[in-house]
Amino acid sequence: MRMPLFRGMKRWGVLLSTLVLSSLLLAACGESSPSILNPAGPVADKESGLFWFILVVATIIFVLVEGWLIFSIVRYRERPNEPMPRQVHGNNTLELAWTIAPSIFLFAVLIGTIYTMFNLSSFPGVTRTVNVRAVGHQWWWEFNYLDTNPNVVTADELYIPVGTRIHVELLSNNVIHSFWVPQLTGKTDVVPGHNNTKDFVGDTVGVYRGLCTEYCGLQHAHMNFFVHVVSQDTYMTWLSGQEQAAAKTPTGANALAGQKIFLGSGGCQGCHGIVGVNLKSYNDPLANSLIGPDLTHFGSRRLIAGAVLTWDPATCVVVTGSNGQPMIQNESQCGLYQWLHDPQGVKPGNDMVIRKLSDTEIAQLVAYLESLT
Amino acid sequence: MATRTITEGISVARRRRFSETYIGEWLMTTDHKKLGIMYIVTAFFFFLVGGVDALLIRTQLAVPNGKVLTPEIYDQIFTMHGTTMIFLFVMPMLTGFGNYVVPLMIGARDMAFPRMNAFGFWVVLFGGLFLTSSFLFGAAPNAGWFSYAPLTELNTGCGTSGVVVCTPGLNMDFWALGILMLGISSIASALNFVVTILRLRAPGMTVNRMPLFTWMTLITNFLLLFAIPSVTAASILLLLDRHLGTHFFQAGFGGDPLLWQHLFWSFGHPEVYILILPAFGMISEILPVFSRKPIFGYTFIAWSGVAIGFLSFTVWAHHMFAVGLPLVAQAFFATSTTLIAIPTAVKIFNWVATVTGGKISFRPAMLFALGFVAMFLIGGLNGAALAVVPFDYQVTDTYFVVSHLHYVLFGGTVFGVFAGIYYWFPKMTGKLLNDRLGQLQFWLMLIGVNLTFFPMHILGILGMPRRIYTYPGNLGWNELNLLATIGAFIIAAAILVFLWNFVITLRSGQPSGTDPWDAFTLEWDTDSPPKPYNFPVIPIVRSRRPFYDKKNPEIADWKTATH
Numbered sequence: 013m014r015m016p017l018f019r020g021m022k023r024w025g026v027l028l029s030t031l032v033l034s035s036l037l038l039a040a041c042g043e044s045s046p047s048i049l050n051p052a053g054p055v056a057d058k059e060s061g062l063f064w065f066i067l068v069v070a071t072i073i074f075v076l077v078e079g080w081l082i083f084s085i086v087r088y089r090e091r092p093n094e095p096m097p098r099q100v101h102g103n104n105t106l107e108l109a110w111t112i113a114p115s116i117f118l119f120a121v122l123i124g125t126i127y128t129m130f131n132l133s134s135f136p137g138v139t140r141t142v143n144v145r146a147v148g149h150q151w152w153w154e155f156n157y158l159d160t161n162p163n164v165v166t167a168d169e170l171y172i173p174v175g176t177r178i179h180v181e182l183l184s185n186n187v188i189h190s191f192w193v194p195q196l197t198g199k200t201d202v203v204p205g206h207n208n209t210k211d212f213v214g215d216t217v218g219v220y221r222g223l224c225t226e227y228c229g230l231q232h233a234h235m236n237f238f239v240h241v242v243s244q245d246t247y248m249t250w251l252s253g254q255e256q257a258a259a260k261t262p263t264g265a266n267a268l269a270g271q272k273i274f275l276g277s278g279g280c281q282g283c284h285g286i287v288g289v290n291l292k293s294y295n296d297p298l299a300n301s302l303i304g305p306d307l308t309h310f311g312s313r314r315l316i317a318g319a320v321l322t323w324d325p326a327t328c329v330v331v332t333g334s335n336g337q338p339m340i341q342n343e344s345q346c347g348l349y350q351w352l353h354d355p356q357g358v359k360p361g362n363d364m365v366i367r368k369l370s371d372t373e374i375a376q377l378v379a380y381l382e383s384l385t
Numbered sequence: 386m387a388t389r390t391i392t393e394g395i396s397v398a399r400r401r402r403f404s405e406t407y408i409g410e411w412l413m414t415t416d417h418k419k420l421g422i423m424y425i426v427t428a429f430f431f432f433l434v435g436g437v438d439a440l441l442i443r444t445q446l447a448v449p450n451g452k453v454l455t456p457e458i459y460d461q462i463f464t465m466h467g468t469t470m471i472f473l474f475v476m477p478m479l480t481g482f483g484n485y486v487v488p489l490m491i492g493a494r495d496m497a498f499p500r501m502n503a504f505g506f507w508v509v510l511f512g513g514l515f516l517t518s519s520f521l522f523g524a525a526p527n528a529g530w531f532s533y534a535p536l537t538e539l540n541t542g543c544g545t546s547g548v549v550v551c552t553p554g555l556n557m558d559f560w561a562l563g564i565l566m567l568g569i570s571s572i573a574s575a576l577n578f579v580v581t582i583l584r585l586r587a588p589g590m591t592v593n594r595m596p597l598f599t600w601m602t603l604i605t606n607f608l609l610l611f612a613i614p615s616v617t618a619a620s621i622l623l624l625l626d627r628h629l630g631t632h633f634f635q636a637g638f639g640g641d642p643l644l645w646q647h648l649f650w651s652f653g654h655p656e657v658y659i660l661i662l663p664a665f666g667m668i669s670e671i672l673p674v675f676s677r678k679p680i681f682g683y684t685f686i687a688w689s690g691v692a693i694g695f696l697s698f699t700v701w702a703h704h705m706f707a708v709g710l711p712l713v714a715q716a717f718f719a720t721s722t723t724l725i726a727i728p729t730a731v732k733i734f735n736w737v738a739t740v741t742g743g744k745i746s747f748r749p750a751m752l753f754a755l756g757f758v759a760m761f762l763i764g765g766l767n768g769a770a771l772a773v774v775p776f777d778y779q780v781t782d783t784y785f786v787v788s789h790l791h792y793v794l795f796g797g798t799v800f801g802v803f804a805g806i807y808y809w810f811p812k813m814t815g816k817l818l819n820d821r822l823g824q825l826q827f828w829l830m831l832i833g834v835n836l837t838f839f840p841m842h843i844l845g846i847l848g849m850p851r852r853i854y855t856y857p858g859n860l861g862w863n864e865l866n867l868l869a870t871i872g873a874f875i876i877a878a879a880i881l882v883f884l885w886n887f888v889i890t891l892r893s894g895q896p897s898g899t900d901p902w903d904a905f906t907l908e909w910d911t912d913s914p915p916k917p918y919n920f921p922v923i924p925i926v927r928s929r930r931p932f933y934d935k936k937n938p939e940i941a942d943w944k945t946a947t948h
Contacts, residue, residue, distance in 0.1 A: 045861035046848035048779040062776045063846070070766040077733065077762055084741040085755065088676070097744050101946050102682040102735075110734045111685075115727050118769075122723045125773045126716045132775055182709075187536040188642055190707060190782060194848040198778025201708045203643060204535060205636020208709035221860075225707075225782040225850040227529050229536060230456045233853035360456055 046194040046221035052241065055132055055197040055212045062128065069121075133211040138177050144170065145181040148189030148202040148224065151231035151362060152305055152318040157251065162295035164254040167305030168315040171240045173247035174217055182208040190226035193239050199225050214241035221319075230361035236319035253385075257288030258308050262383045266330055266338045270380025273373055280307075280377075283364070286384065303363055311384040316351045320359045323347035330379045338375035348378050415499035416917060417484050420506050422813060424481025427510055431473035434517060436880060438466035440873060443837075447870035449858035459854035460527040461520070461556070467530030468560065471660065472567050473513040475798055479663040480505075480574050482805050483602045485813065487578065489908035489915060490596045492587025492924050492931075497580040505574040512566030519559035526560035529852060531653060532623070534634030534645040539627040558627065561620040568613045568620075575609035578602055587907070589926035593687075596906045596929070597680060600687045601666030604694040608655045608662075611698070616652035619645060643708060650701035658697045660794060662690060664801025665732060668754040671804050672736055674904045675751035676743025679942070682735035683929060689728030696725040706777045715774055722772040729765055733758065748902070749823025753804035756831055760796025764789055767842065785845025791838045800830070803883070810890075811897030815913040818894065822886040829879035836872030840865040905930035 051057040088097075143158040157164040158181070172178050182191055182202040192199035197212035214220075224235035242250065262271055274280045275290065283304035285291040291299055291308075299306070314322050328346035333339040340349045352374045355364040369377070403409035411419060441462050445453040454462065484502065488495055496502045519525040528537045537557045582603045586595060623645070625631040632638035634645045665686075673680045680686065699721040706715055736758050745751065767789045771777050780786065803826070811817050844865050849856065856862055900909045910932045911919055928934055928942035 044859055047861075048846055048848065056779070059775045059779045062773055063779075066770045066773060066776060070770060074762065074766060077737065078759060081737050081740070081755070081758060084737060084743075085745060088741060088743050088745050090677075090744045090746045094744055097676070097678045097742055099678050099940070099942075099945065100681065100742060101679050102685070103738075106738070107682055107685050107731070107735075111727065111731055114730050118723050118726055121773065122720060125719055125775065128775045129712055129716065129719075185637075188533055192850070194779065198775060199707050199782065200778075203636075203708060205641055206643070206709055221848065223848060223850050227533070227536070227852040230460065232850075233456070233855055 046223065048194045048198075050195050052216040052218055052220060053196040053212055053214045054135060056193075056195055058128055058132065059198055062125075135177055135211075135213050138175060138213055140173070140175075141177040141179055142172060143179045143181070144172075145183060146170075146191055146202070148182070148184040148186070148191070148228070148235075149303075150186050150229055151224070151235040151359070153191075153222070153224075153235065153237045154305060157254070160251065160255055162293050164251065165294045165299070165306040166254060166309065166313070168317075168319060169238050169240060169313050170222070171242060171247060171250050172214055173244045174214055174241050176213065176244075178212055178214070180210050180212075182210065187228045188226050189224045189228050189235065191222065192225045193220050193222040195220045196239060196241075201226055214239065217241050217243060224318075231318070231320075231359050234318045234320040234359050234362075236315075238315060238319065253312070254309055257293075258286050258384050260288055262380055264379060264383065266376050266379035267383045268380075269338075270376035270378070273369075273377055274380060278367065280304075307381065307384060309384055311382050316347055317355070317359055317362065317364070321347035321351055323351075325382050328378050328382070330375045330382075333371075337372040338379065339371050340375050340378060343371075346378070348381065349374055352377055413503075415495075415503045417488050417496045417499065417502060418813070418915065418917075420502050421481045421483075421485025423506055424477045424484060424509070427506075427513065428474050428476075428478035428481055431469050431513055431517075432478070433880070435466055435469035435474055436877065438462050438469065440877060442466060443870040443873040445854065446856070446866050448867065449856050449863055451855050454854065456854045457527070460852075461525035463852060464526045464529050464560075465517075465520070468516065468526060468563075469513075470794075471530060471656070472564070473509075473516070475660045475794070475802075476567075476571065477509050477513075478802055479605070479660070479798075480509075480571075482667070482802075482809070483578060483605075483663060484574075486809060486908055487599050487602055488581065488585070489812075489911060489919055490599050490906050491582065491585060491590060492907050492920060492926065493581065493585040494919050494923075496577050497585055498577045501573050502577055505570045505577070508566055508570035508573070512563055512570065515566065516559060516563035519556065519563075522555065522559075524555040524559060526563075527556045528560075531649055532557065532560060532645075533649075534623065534626070534642045535636075537623060537627075537645075538635060557623065561624050561627075564616060564620045568617045571609050571613050575606040575613075578606040579610070582606075587924050587926050590931075593684070594926060594929045594931075596666075597669035597683065597686055597690075598663070598666035601662040601669070601690055604690050605659050605662045608659050608694055608697060612652045612655035612659065614652075615648050616656075619648035619652070622648070643705075646705055646708065647701070650704045651698070653704065654701040655697045657793070658693055660798055661801075662693070664757065664798045664805075665690065667801045667805040667808070668736065668757050670904075670906065671750050671754040671808050672739045672758075674808075674902050675746050675748060675754070676740050678739065678743045679905075679930060679946075680735070681738035681741075682731075686732055686735050689731045692728040693725060696721060696728070700725055703772065703777075706774055707781050719772055719774050723769075726765070726769050726772070733762055733765065747824075748807065749818065749820060749827060750804050750807035750902075752824065752827040753800045753807065756827060757797060757800040757804060760792055760800060760831075760834065764792030764794075764797055767792065780845045782851050783845035784841040784849045784851065787851055788838045788841035788845065791834075791841075795838070796834050803827075803830075808902070809908075811901050812908060812911075812913050812915070814891065814894075815897055816890050816894030817897045817901060818890050819886050822882055826879045826882040826886065829875055829882060833872045833875030833877075833879055836875060837869045838872070840868045840872075844869075900932075903936075905933040907931055910935065 048056060049060050049063065051060045145156040145158055147154040152167055154165065154167050155170050182200060184202045184204045189202040190199045191202055191210065196214055197210065200208050200210040202208065218241055220239045222237040222239055224232060262268055281290040283302055284307045285299050285302050287294055287308045314324060316323060323346060327342065328348050329341040330338050331341045340346050343349045351358055352369055355362060355366065404413045414420060441454060445451045445459060582599055622633040626633050626635065632640040634640050634642050636642060669680050669686055700718060702710060702714065702718040703722045771789060807818055807823055844862055847861055849862050897913055899911065899913050907924060924931060928946060930942050934941035934943060
């Protein structure tokens with residue numbers, strides 16, 4: 013029976029392939045995406061090179077085999093009054109050929125694969141190393157800088173110097189997570205009880221998105237982080253800044269009021285640490301029982317709660333309202349306001365379960381947190 | 386109404402037994418044909434359930450920061466989508482077809498163990514209802530279909546410090562108990578198939594003459610026998626951890642989360658071949674019939690199936706390349722995964738060669754079979770890409786893998802299942818499904834599958850992880866997600882077309898006769914539907930195409946071919 017839509021099939025085929033190919037082009041131009049095809053380091057670079065190789069090979073095989081299929085469908089479709097076709101059962105030579113040829117090719121690829129695997133973490137010409145520990149929490153990343161004493165502790169943002177081997181220890185005391193920065197390196201899982209590590213280098217200054225890539229519960233979607241690859245000088249400046257304790261008493265009335273809320277009963281200090289305020293140092297034993305991120309230098313960070321929100325002092329301006337009380341000038345533009353106003357609404361199920369804060373209290377806290385640079 | 390006659394021509398005047406009523410006939414049957422239909426109908430119901438899950442997921446992900454589903458509900462929906470589709474749709478559907486067709490194909494009167502056959506079906510039905518009922522308790526499984534520990538642990542003791550709560554609630558208990566029940570059913574039916582195929586073939590039907598669907602069913606059921614125990618053990622250990630204070634999967638108490646992964650994937654990998662091999666068998670029957678020539682390379686297809694069966698137990702950790710295994714171990718699994726690509730490629734070449742030189746008619750069964758080859762090729766290519774380990778480090782656990790698994794399971798198995806439905810429906814009911822509606826369904830499905838899953842290759846490359854309930858609008862993922870959602874609804878439209886076809890055909894479909902396709906294998910040498918005893922006389926088989934031989938005695942295969 014003739015298939016009436018046959019000519020339509022060719023048209024659809026062309027349409028579909030155009031759609032597909034153009035979307036691929038769109039992909040390569042995904043500049044704002046954490047794309048593996050936009051590498052900023054040697055590991056991601058090797059891995060992205062493998063993708064292009066795979067794409068070329070797969071496209072060739074696809075065109076050949078699908079082409080053969082479509083050719084056969086067209087050429088051998090039934091026509092009226094045609095005799096029965098030759099009852100061919102097989103051809104051993106052909107079978108041998110199309111078993112051996114793919115085998116040889118696949119094994120060549122395998123050798124390349126294994127060679128790349130074993131050389132992924134070798135960075136000739138890179139002399140410096142920075143040691144970091146990345147701890148996966150539900151649902152945010154804690155970063156400890158192991159070369160400082162005591163280890164600098166921060167969250168959500170990983171600053172690293174360019175052209176340096178970053179050796180990351182991966183730890184979790186809860187569930188399995190996965191540490192992935194597509195533009196710098198493929199992922200490695202963070203498994204409780206295991207001491208996984210990964211090494212990579214950032215060879216281009218920039219900011220790169222990191223993502224948790226192992227389903228870890230309710231807010232797995234909001235467990236992202238940023239990697240800032242900066243110059244060696246910027247990194248050293250940043251690190252020494254991080255090593256400083258926060259001011260015991262902040263300047264400014266609003267900031268002072270904010271600190272009071274932080275330290276008050278039922279206040280933020282129940283879950284968060286600030287070195288110089290409620291922690292004596294980064295390795296104060298008290299820190300081990302605090303389930304929230306360290307806030308010592310929150311003022312110089314721009315991400316909140318696993319990058320579910322971003323914030324900026326420029327859009328979180330504290331002004332005096334008509335009632336004489338401090339307030340945030342433009343609440344909907346201030347990510348920090350939105351977070352403090354309703355953390356459960358922003359990131360349902362996360363561990364920050366707090367009492368309702370008034371707009372005044374939030375403004376004061378924002379002023380205090382901004383001061384923690 | 387009159388009593389039913391039990392023997393031809395003699396009417397016995399007494400009260401009807403329950404087993405002689407219409408309902409009783411079905412509820413108490415041990416007949417492989419009825420049970421086959423019951424499996425297929427049950428499986429199709431769960432296909433619709435799993436499909437609704439998919440539409441909910443795609444609606445939530447159509448736009449960034451979607452608010453259609455809360456994360457709690459989303460996590461249950463995506464978990465149940467996978468669990469339902471794999472355990473309650475594909476496995477029972479393929480078992481149903483095996484049940485119906487294999488005894489007929491091999492010239493037998495029923496399966497070897499008819500009562501165990503019935504037992505297997507009822508356990509699937511109750512297990513499926515049990516698992517799905519979890520939604521009514523607001524506690525559907527929510528840790529993904531492969532349920533990684535320690536997320537699945539009950540509460541304290543989840544991590545090394547013992548502070549964090551993991552997964553409170555009954556959700557994972559539903560999962561573990563459901564899996565145990567379904568495993569029991571699979572083992573029962575696997576034993577049945579293996580014994581039936583090895584012992585009940587008609588005289589003259591050596592294993593080298595049995596149909597490829599029978600070959601693939603045999604291999605699949607051996608795989609089940611060796612793979613199900615792994616997931617059974619894992620589920621029991623999980624229940625022990627959750628309720629009896631053991632710590633098999635909890636670090637900090639001497640346990641190891643990776644133990645779960647090894648146990649699960651030792652089942653999980655053979656499982657995916659369990660999900661595809663019978664579909665391979667179906668299209669190995671359909672392509673020849675609609676090309677009017679024998680399958681090309683029967684021996685190679687059969688034995689590459691055996692090779693895949695053995696190799697499927699050696700590749701499991703390719704699901705674990707990113708967990709931190711030693712490099713040498715990863716290299717081993719990269720090698721075994723590369724090896725398993727070879728028999729699969731050989732099959733694809735043989736299928737295309739079957740069609741080459743033929744006289745092709747494009748009935749819906751053939752459309753779906755050809756679509757299978759085209760789509761499975763894509764799934765095989767992106768699967769082979771995943772074997773390139775450093776590339777896998779980038780795309781594992783992203784939408785790239787979601788694309789791969791759906792190309793092989795939807796573009797592969799589901800297309801194969803619809804090919805089988807259009808092919809064998811007339812044998813089961815005596816009616817022909819409507820061709821035009823079948824064509825419409827095929828094209829909608831082909832377009833829908835590609836529109837839904839092709840963009841996911843790109844989403845994975847652009848950094849979109851799996852199992853996220855929403856995503857921000859500034860990462861360049863918006864358009865591709867919307868495209869995928871549109872594709873999903875096109876697939877839904879295709880399914881509606883099928884359901885319409887099904888309903889109108891049952892009501893007033895064209896009668897099919899016993900052999901509408903001029904087919905080659907024994908099941909077509911029976912009534913449509915076959916009599917309860919299948920064959921009046923057990924046939925004697927002299928080649929791989931016994932019915933073709935009977936209809937074409939001058940050019941029978943046993944006269945012309947060398948087997």
